[in-house]
Amino acid sequence: MKWTVRRAVPADAGRIAEINIEGWRAAYRGLLPDSYLDGMRYETLRERWSTGLRSYTEPAAMFVAVGPDPVVRAYAFVSAARQETDRHPNLPTGELCAIYADPRWRGTGAGFAVHQAALGHLAAHGYRHAVLWVLAGNAPARRFYEARGWKCDDVLQDLPLGGEPIPEVRYSRGLQESRT
Numbered sequence: 001m002k003w004t005v006r007r008a009v010p011a012d013a014g015r016i017a018e019i020n021i022e023g024w025r026a027a028y029r030g031l032l033p034d035s036y037l038d039g040m041r042y043e044t045l046r047e048r049w050s051t052g053l054r055s056y057t058e059p060a061a062m063f064v065a066v067g068p069d070p071v072v073r074a075y076a077f078v079s080a081a082r083q084e085t086d087r088h089p090n091l092p093t094g095e096l097c098a099i100y101a102d103p104r105w106r107g108t109g110a111g112f113a114v115h116q117a118a119l120g121h122l123a124a125h126g127y128r129h130a131v132l133w134v135l136a137g138n139a140p141a142r143r144f145y146e147a148r149g150w151k152c153d154d155v156l157q158d159l160p161l162g163g164e165p166i167p168e169v170r171y172s173r174g175l176q177e178s179r180t
Helices: 010-028 034-038 042-055 110-124 139-147
Strands: 004-007 061-066 072-080 093-101 129-135 151-161 164-174
Touching: 004 110, 010 034, 010 042, 010 061, 010 072, 010 093, 061 110, 072 110, 093 110, 129 139, 129 151, 139 151, 139 164
Parallel strands: 093 129
Antiparallel strands: 004 061, 061 072, 072 093, 129 164, 151 164
């Protein structure tokens, strides 16, 4: 399938919220507390994404993949590295903060398409290194990242969700200068 990738706009917030909830419930059941996953609310996430899409400033950006039916099927959000400890000592460092595909559309290339657009955006804004955090137990996501050149740094942190610490591991990779 051919995917069209574009910058997300506030009108996409509802669909992004749906993918966020469906993606988390599909990927994290058994890794996060059921009470947390079941407690995710569409209205809350729609408002959060809508507000964010109205206020993000470069280099922060969100990309969406749409098919021929113009429905958003995947999204990715990037920014400058959010934590000082994630920054490379010598290279400008960006972060892949979020990437999700509608579970019904996984394996179709939608996630790959937004991944490439997001990393291209970081490179075009001068970033030469990127990081991301993934739940340590999320083997499918880790395989996705590793197949796309990400390397596990073996840096761990706990994500405090639902009252339980959930182990996350950091991945990183170099970024190529954008050639346009």
